[in-house]
Amino acid sequence: MPTRRTDAPPPRTANTEADVLRGFLDYLRTSIARKVEGAPEPQARTAAVPSGTNLLGLLTHLTAVESATFLAAEVADWQATFHADPDDGAAEVVARYRDTVARANAVLDTHADLGAALPRAGRTGSGPSVRWALTHLIEETGRHAGHADILRELADGSTGR
Secondary structure (H helix, E strand, O other), X not given: OOOEOOOOOOOOOOOOHHHHHHHHHHHHHHHHHHHXXXXXXXXXXXXXXXXOOXXXXXXXXXXXXXXXXXOOOOOOOOHHHHOOOOOOOHHHHHHHHHHHHHHHHXXXXXXXXOOXXXXXXXXXXXXXEHHHHHHHHHHHHHHXXXXXXXXXXXXXXXXXX
């Protein structure tokens, strides 16, 4: 039987630009993690569209994006980030994502200036500004959260954020 989740309204944030950006990013992060959390196997890793997109792959990809953007991790093959480890279920993928988000937020807590560059370990040149990184992650997470909404509904009928 389909599960209806209650929709969470947009976040109420303080009025600073940083608070608004971080508030909306955290809102989207929470939404997509909840969408993957408890997803049934094998549907969580089964492609429901011709591109091969699946719930675990989306969250594995977003974990890599967070790591590359905020934690200065290098990604050699972005296409490979869309595939979860065959031994990982939804609980492991969600836990890894949430851990990465917590570490990314710790970096953001030390970079209050939105115009400041983020660290880029082992690479030359400055990293993206905090403002650019937050905006990019809002766009990237929002896009994939929409994909996850559809995939989860196809998997077991669950809807809502």
